[in-house]
Amino acid sequence: MIPLVVVGCGGHGREVLTIARAVNAAAGRQRWQLLGFLDDRPAEENLKRVQRLDVPYLGGLDWLRDAPADTHHVIGIGDPRVRRAVGQRLDRYATPAASLVHPAATIGPDTEHGPGFVAFAGARVTTNVTIGRHVHLNQNATVGHDSTLADYVSVNPLAAVSGDCQLAEGVLIGTTAAVLQGLRVGRDSTVGAGACVVRDVPEGVVVKGVPAR
Ligand SMILES: CC(C)(COP(=O)(O)OP(=O)(O)OC[C@H]1O[C@@H](n2cnc3c(N)ncnc32)[C@H](O)[C@@H]1OP(=O)(O)O)[C@@H](O)C(=O)NCCC(=O)NCCS
CATH class of the missing domain: 3.40.50.20 (Rossmann fold)
Known part of the structure; x- marks a missing residue:
């Protein structure tokens, strides 16, 4: 124990x-x-x-x-x-x-995470994903292939981070938001609930809506 x-x-x-x-x-x-x-x-x-x-x-x-x-x-x-x-x-x-991974979460092969990682029930991580320290993936959040989530990122329930994305330290992806493939979200930025990110997001900003601005 x-x-x-x-x-x-x-x-x-x-x-x-x-x-x-x-x-x-x-x-x-x-x-x-x-x-x-x-x-x-x-x-x-x-x-x-x-x-x-x-x-x-x-x-x-x-x-x-x-x-x-x-x-x-x-x-x-x-x-x-x-x-x-x-x-x-x-x-x-x-x-x-x-690090705590709920038994109903799936973390795919060729994936690594730092200490303090928490995956809630239903969280899905596919393959070749790099996850930093104290990253939290809330219920039913998904992270696609070849993405990087730096330290202290939070992905809230039902949000979808597509393949090849880069989320910098301290980023919050709000509930049900989507980040389209290949995009970067800058340090300490927040993506509002329900937003759809269609272009890179700079550091330290809040974006919301569809498309996210
Ligand atoms: C985007 C967000 C960060 C904005 O927070 P905020 O700066 O405190 O914003 P406010 O609540 O003061 O609202 C400011 C305006 O943005 C609008 N707004 C707030 N959140 C919004 C969202 N997600 N999408 C679209 N518009 C939003 C408000 O209606 C308000 O509009 P108005 O000025 O026309 O009245 C926040 O609303 C959000 O979505 N956070 C994520 C929450 C989440 O994931 N919760 C789950 C926890 S498990």
Whole structure:
């Protein structure tokens, strides 16, 4: 059993916990020992929700500073830039980041991913895809062949990243959006829900609509 804490008591974090549980159920053993949640400022309502999942709230992020060296963490925060800020802080504690792939996700051959990768149920990655650290593919998100997703990218539910795409660090692809083949989305840019990206997106912008502007 590998000790695991989920960072973030919000909805995304609690969903990430359910992925760890699904991994355990599929393995038929407790691969991940779910120690609890960390959050510096948990909302009262979320503490109640955590309690209903039968997993303790352990405290703030500094809890990891004194944790045993084999305690893994996974960042359960959906916003890529908040996840990056937390990830950079947790790097100081040198505890390893866990990757969680839901048993109902498919990750194809010739694909690599960094630590902290989370694939929700129904996420699909085909082949020759390079995925960085702390990338999250939400439910039913798809990533086509030969694409690169840099650190801290989030692909939200039902979004489709076509083949040969390059998503730079911190990019958010909103729910049901599409990125057409061969395109690049620049660092820290956001593609709005339902958008269709038909040309390269520069750094640090929000685009939305069909075609995305
Ligand atoms: C595009 C987005 C980033 C814009 O956020 P924002 O800057 O806070 O925008 P606002 O809500 O202030 O809306 C600004 C305008 O854009 C419009 N708008 C917002 N999101 C839009 C979208 N996805 N597509 C088209 N128009 C959109 C609003 O209607 C509003 O139009 P108006 O000025 O004519 O009234 C956000 O709406 C979005 O789509 N985020 C992704 C959400 C997502 O994936 N959620 C799933 C979580 S699992």
